[in-house]
Amino acid sequence: MIVILSVKHIVAITQHNSFRGLGLAQVRSREVECNRIRYFFVVILVSISSFVIGGCSALKPVMSPLADIEGVSGHFHAGQIVNLNTGEVISFDQLIDALGSRGVIFVGEVHSNPDHHLIEVQILQALTAQCGTLTVAMEFFQETHQKDVDRYIEGTINEGEFLEDVKWKKRWGFDYHFYRPLLLEAKEKGGRVLAINAPEDIVKKVARSGLNSLSTDERSQLAGSIDLENERHRDYLRKVYKEHVHTDLKNFEYFYQAQCVWEDTMAENISRFLKNNKKRMLVFTGNGHIINKFGIPKRVSGRIPVNMATIMLYPLAGRTAISKEMADYVWLTGDYSRKHFMIHHRHHHRMPTPSDEKSGKK
Template identity: 35%
Template sequence: MSAKPAAIDASAVTYEPGTILSSETGKPITVDMLLDDLSSAGVVYIGERHTNARHHDIQLEILNGLQQRELPIAVGMEMFDRTYNAILENWSRGGLEETELIQQTHWYANWRYDYALYRPILDFVRTHQVPLIGLNIPFHLPAKIATGGLANLQSFDREFLPEDIDLSDEAHRAYVQEIFEMHKMRGRDNFDYFYEAQCTWDEAMAESIAAALNSEILVVIVGNGHIVNKFGIPQRAYRRSRVPFRTVYLAEAGQEFDLDQGDFIWITSKEKVKPHPPP
């Protein structure tokens, strides 16, 4: 077997937006080839840069492609915490108006990004009555852990923690430390606390994914940072479930990337949208 190509320097190799690379071969594939591969997975992770509208178009394209193959699917989203799952079930069944979903899940207090970016995905869920699962823990917790660490959480916060939090992955730790050094914030200058927060966040969503697995393909909509190199959520969910998965990492044109960042790398345009104030 030939060695897998590892690194692609976007400054040396120019890929047009819309190019999809297989990390196994380093070669471009078609959308149909991608969907054929994803169809065999139990979990499909699709990353995003939250403000890139094209990334959400691609997520919807994959959802539509799987649904058109008459495959049973469910959708898990980072954008909702798991205490809202009864509300999300009501949405999937057509029991809520959009304004009610936004209000009842405290969208703009929690997620904060423009709902319009996610509207087509959430409309797809409701139209096709696809099960929708909130993956996150209550949104105040990662920030609280990053400031004071896990040991200082009160009992009413501890009830939301995942049962198992693995802090031992050195490659993941190095990746998170690089991010920490770039984005140090006042009051969050303790890397150990920051790393505890990141791992708690990833482990909680991995736990939610493992608990939600059923006969459907679970399509996970989540930020790129949680799936890059598979050591955030994907490997942690696999540790719990042993269900095979695929990752689709969305890289903007001109961005330097490594094929190890995902099973598939989809090159996209840069389409950052201006934030809209909440209604």
């Protein structure tokens, strides 16, 4: 404000006293001088403002999101890979060396996070280089579309036909360009791509009306054995359910049955394939299906003996607490959603709530 007043003051004085008794040419010359004075002080004003604003910004630095890991001192940040069994930060090469000895590797993602899809391609490339051709199992396709997936990988249909046949937009819905590099990498390397997801319509029916509501044909499309007895899993999903439906728990049992149907069916599809094929397998799925291993991983190990590992790709938003039981490895990344990964998991293949039944939503 002081500078602005000084400019006005100087200009006023110049205009008032300096133009008296001058000819037209001299007046114009003095006007040019006044304009130069105005410009000079504007430059000073802008420079001072920039300095002040910059100084204020320096006094209030933006804090990077950090993670605290249970039982480990210090903080962790995006870009780091942590061995949760030891609490140590490891390199990408160390991660691949550790994973290379495992028969089944579960990689959990946030479906809408672009970083996660790039990381998945890197993991597939590195493990293929180290171990040879892998079987790649994907939650992104329902088991009923296995023949469509096979035809695309074999090259008998083009990409457009493939997306139409598997009903990508209807059945999965996330941007295909996120997943395209991973599919192309698997296709190029010549490995089998396994569709493992349960039929969505049947899972939703269980969420609405329970397992006992299924017809004989519908029940035959799911895992033969559905484990509903894991109390830690049940407690975890009860918390998810409370956040998801914002109502009482009168329908929680159906919700829980649907989640177990979902995960046991994927586990059975994986196990059935591995019984007849001894190749290493890389499984890509949402984080919610592998967290604490009580989703798909333990349901696979309950069916067949398997040497497995889990790695979660975990977005950091603010200060985050991570349990050492969450996975064997965690790869910390940026967050693009403003929401925690479990929200993405809950809204994917959204299960009906009691209010949906009243409104007719499916």
